[in-house]
Each structure stands twice: as structure tokens, then as C-alpha cells.
Amino acid sequence: MKFYRLSLVVLTLALALFLSAAFSAPPAAPANPPQEVLTVWGWDDFLPDAFAEYQKAHPEITLNYTVVEKSEMLQRFKLALALNQPLPDICILESETLDGIDGSELFLDLEEAPYSLPRDQVLEFRLAQFENAQGHLWAVPATLSASGIAYNRAIAQAFLQTEDPVQVGIVFSSWADVISKGLKFRKQFPEKAMFASLEDAAVMLFGQSRTPYLQNNTLLQPYRFLNAFQILDALQEAGLALSYQQYSPQWMNSLETDQVFFYPCSLWLMSMGIFHTGQSWGFTRAPSGSYAWGGTVWAIPKTSRHAEAAWNFIQAVLLSPSGAAYAKNHGTGTLISYSPAYAEEGYQDLIMEDFAGQNIGKMYFDQIFPEVQTRPAGENEALLKEVYLQTVRTMMGTPEMNGEEAYALFLQKLRQRLPDYQEESA
Incomplete structure (x- = not known):
């Protein structure tokens, strides 16, 4: 463990040399007016911590930061719109929760002057979701959304006689592998499970689509959902998933035991410290490939009275070498969407003690990020996912429900929410 800590220190010092720009560098735009106040709503400490560093060189700007629970953010945002209340200067x-939000109507075009966002400096495969009618970005991706899977190394060693991330990924390279090898796993370890929740497998299956689900009010390739529900049914039938609701206290507590083999895992989830449990974790490719899960973007409302100051701050934190270095060294560390940073030697390396000193960045860019493709924007995707996960939770509470029945229930629930949608014919 001392070796890993030493490696992290060396890496941090190297970053300081390679990414020598600092938050203290003078802003490209003219100085902001005295006592300018940026209002932001958020749910973690990354932005206020970054602002504290930024403010050392920009004392004329202060931050009005309101903590809003992540699960309540979208509702608060929409309520402010409905009541014509002021929006924060940075949203x-x-x-995955942009349904009902017309970004091109609400937010500034960041590729137009005076902002002139260099698009080639943004690393993310879902940029189409954040484009206006001109094909320009109205938001800057903050965190990468391509995701993999975390696994319990102790269980891997006991079951596979290896805990190597590449080998674990090979053994469970598809959902068929998970189900077939899961039967042997359950026989050998009847007190353990592959997943803490059927929802964990469900979010991976949902995010593995490379094409939109809904376009022009039409459900495209609806058999994708039938396939997903059949896989989930097979997992439940084999007893490979516990019945905990994702993120419930029971689900969180399961991370502290050697009871569960796999959890869905993203860089943003790691950065929250959720795997700081005393267990030894590994990170590898998910069965059947990478998937989109979560991720955040920052945008500036057209109504902001401090747009210039907001843009200067966004540039410093999300679009600069110093911002990339700060994100990597804040808390447990993460990687952001600023692509030029990846050209610097050592930046892709992300060593995490919770993952037994594994180079998370190497696995991410060798096997996970390359699998994702540009994904066109779909319609009502958050609503669709909500209905899908509601159906999955019904399956969890009704073990006798098979995949075909779950699929029929999903279509019924979707019709209740979107009465006029059509299904693409086979």
C-alpha cells in the first residue's frame, strides 16, 4: 500500500510539471466587476472547492452555492422555469435527465463568440444531446459517461483463481457468460450473488444501446427491451441478483461485505468515494461492452447577468490543464472531458487505492471508452428509462413474472405516459 501512495505522490508531482497552468492564471476575458456573485446549485463539494482555489486569483468574484440533492435537482430546475424564477448562473x-429541457432555447450557444468553445477539446461521445439547431454546443460535459463494472477481488480470486481485471473481463465478456457461469457460481457460493440488485444489471443493459430508443414519437427496435427483460428474467430465475433497490441502505451496506460480486461502475461514481468500504475492488469492462450511465454537463442560462464570469470559471475548471489536474487530484480523483490533457504523459493514469492500486485510467481508455460510439439524441429518454426501471422493480417484487410478461407491462406503462407513441414494425 505504501508503494501505491508513493506512486500517487510521484504522479501528482509529475502532473504539476506537465499541467503547469494554474487557476491563478489571468482570465482571457476582461476583469469582472467588483463583488460579482456567481449563483450555482449543486450536490457535491467539487465545484465549491474548485471555486475556492479560483477565487484566490479572482477575489472580485464570490460564490453563492446552494446545495440541492441530486435527486431533486431536475424538479427544482423545472419549478424555477414554471414560476419564472431566476436560474443559477451555472446550471x-x-x-440522462434532460427531458423537457430545451437547451438551445434556455442556454447560451457556447460555440458562438464571445465564448467560442473549441469543440475538439471536448471528449465525450454523446455531444449530440447538447447541440442546438445550428449543431453548436450549449453545454460543456464535465464528467465522462462511458462506464464499466466494479468487482469484488476476494470473490474473483475464490471463484476464478484470478483477480486480474483483464481476465475477469474475458471470463464475463457477455451476458450469456454471466448467466452460464453464474449457475456454477451459485452452486459453489450459495450465500453470495452476482448483483445486489436487478436494477444494477438493468442500467447496464439500458446504456448499451448505440442508437436512440425514441425518435419522431416512435419506439425504435422495441425488441431491445424484450431482450433486456429476458436477460433480467434469467438472472432472477437463477438467483444471481438480490432484491435490494439500487442506492437503498441495504444496497449501500452490501458494498461493505464480500456478498456481492459485481456493481455498475463509472468514474463519477468512484469519485464519490462509494467504493471506500474496506473491500478490495477491481474495475473492468462490463458484460457485452461499455454502456452510457450518468455524467453531468455545465451550461449558462441566457438570462444570466454574470455570463462572462460564469464562462471564465467554466473554462478554468473544465477546459484547462489546471482544471484537469485539479479534478484528478480532488478527493479520490476523476478524469474530465478536456481532451488536450490526455496528450500529456501520465495524465491518463489514475491509480486508486480502493481498487488495489489498479490503474483505472489505463483500463478505461484501453477497453471501456474505445467501445462507445457517437450516439444521436433521442426523445423522452429519461421518461423511458424511468418506466423501464419501474418495470424492473416490479419484476423484483414479483419473481414469477417472466421476461415476456415484463416486456408487455413495460409497453403498457409506456403507453400510459406517452399515449401517442408508435412502435417500429419488425
Whole structure:
């Protein structure tokens, strides 16, 4: 463990040399007026901590930061719109909860002057979701959304006689592998499970689509959902998933035991410290490939009275070498969407003690990020996912429900929410 800590120190010092720009560098735009106040709503300490560093060189700007629970952010945002109340100067939005938000109408075009966002400096495969009618970005992706899977190393060693991330990924390279090898796993370890929740497998299956689900009010390739529910049914039938609701206290507590083999895992989830449990974790490719899950973007409302100051701050934190270095060294560390940083030697390396000193960045960019493709924007995707996960939770509470029945229930629930949608014919 001392070796890993030493490696982290060396890496941090190297970053300081490679990414020598600092938050203290003078802003490209003219100085902001005295006592300018930026208002932001958020749910974690990354932005206020970054602002504290930024403010050392920009004392004329202060931050009005309101903590809003992540699960309540979208509702608060929409309520402010409905009541015609002021929006924050920087809006932090989850990539998967943009339904009903017309970004091109509400937010500034960041590729137009005076902002002139260099698009080639943004690393993310879902940029189409954040484009206006001109094909310009109205938001800057903050965190990467391509995701993999975390696994319990002790269980891997006991079951596979290896805990190597590449080998674990090979053994469970598809959902068929998970189900077939899971039967042997359950026989050998009847007190353990592959997943803490059927929802964990469900979010991976949902995010593995490379094409939109809904376009022009039409459900495209609806058999994708039938396939997903059949896989989930097979997992439940084999007893490979516990019945905990994702993020419930029971689900969280399961991370502290050697009871569960796999959890869905993203860089943003790691940065929250959720795997700081005393267990030894590994990170690898998910069965059947990478998937989109979560991720956030930052946008500036057209109504902001401090747009210039907001943009200067966004540039410093999300679009600069110093911002990339800060994100990597804040808390447990993460990697952001600023692509030029990845050209610097050592930046892709992300060593995490919770993952037994594994180089998370190497696995991410060798096997996970390359699998994702540009994904066109779909319609009502958050609503669709909500209905899908509601159906999955019904399956969890009704073990006798099979995949075909779950699929029929999903279509019924979707019709209740979107009465006029059509299904693409086979």
C-alpha cells in the first residue's frame, strides 16, 4: 500500500510539471466587476472547492452555492422555469435527465463568440444531446459517461483463481457468460450473488444501446427491451441478483461485505468515494461492452447577468490543464472531458487505492471508452428509462413474472405516459 501512495505522490508531482497552468492564471476575458456573485446549485463539494482555489486569483468574484440533492435537482430546475424564477448562473445537469429541457432555447450557444468553445477539446461521445439547431454546443460535459463494472477481488480470486481485471473481463465478456457461469457460481457460493440488485444489471443493459430508443414519437427496435427483460428474467430465475433497490441502505451496506460480486461502475461514481468500504475492488469492462450511465454537463442560462464570469470559471475548471489536474487530484480523483490533457504523459493514469492500486485510467481508455460510439439524441429518454426501471422493480417484487410478461407491462406503462407513441414494425 505504501508503494501505491508513493506512486500517487510521484504522479501528482509529475502532473504539476506537465499541467503547469494554474487557476491563478489571468482570465482571457476582461476583469469582472467588483463583488460579482456567481449563483450555482449543486450536490457535491467539487465545484465549491474548485471555486475556492479560483477565487484566490479572482477575489472580485464570490460564490453563492446552494446545495440541492441530486435527486431533486431536475424538479427544482423545472419549478424555477414554471414560476419564472431566476436560474443559477451555472446550471449543472445530468446527461440522462434532460427531458423537457430545451437547451438551445434556455442556454447560451457556447460555440458562438464571445465564448467560442473549441469543440475538439471536448471528449465525450454523446455531444449530440447538447447541440442546438445550428449543431453548436450549449453545454460543456464535465464528467465522462462511458462506464464499466466494479468487482469484488476476494470473490474473483475464490471463484476464478484470478483477480486480474483483464481476465475477469474475458471470463464475463457477455451476458450469456454471466448467466452460464453464474449457475456454477451459485452452486459453489450459495450465500453470495452476482448483483445486489436487478436494477444494477438493468442500467447496464439500458446504456448499451448505440442508437436512440425514441425518435419522431416512435419506439425504435422495441425488441431491445424484450431482450433486456429476458436477460433480467434469467438472472432472477437463477438467483444471481438480490432484491435490494439500487442506492437503498441495504444496497449501500452490501458494498461493505464480500456478498456481492459485481456493481455498475463509472468514474463519477468512484469519485464519490462509494467504493471506500474496506473491500478490495477491481474495475473492468462490463458484460457485452461499455454502456452510457450518468455524467453531468455545465451550461449558462441566457438570462444570466454574470455570463462572462460564469464562462471564465467554466473554462478554468473544465477546459484547462489546471482544471484537469485539479479534478484528478480532488478527493479520490476523476478524469474530465478536456481532451488536450490526455496528450500529456501520465495524465491518463489514475491509480486508486480502493481498487488495489489498479490503474483505472489505463483500463478505461484501453477497453471501456474505445467501445462507445457517437450516439444521436433521442426523445423522452429519461421518461423511458424511468418506466423501464419501474418495470424492473416490479419484476423484483414479483419473481414469477417472466421476461415476456415484463416486456408487455413495460409497453403498457409506456403507453400510459406517452399515449401517442408508435412502435417500429419488425
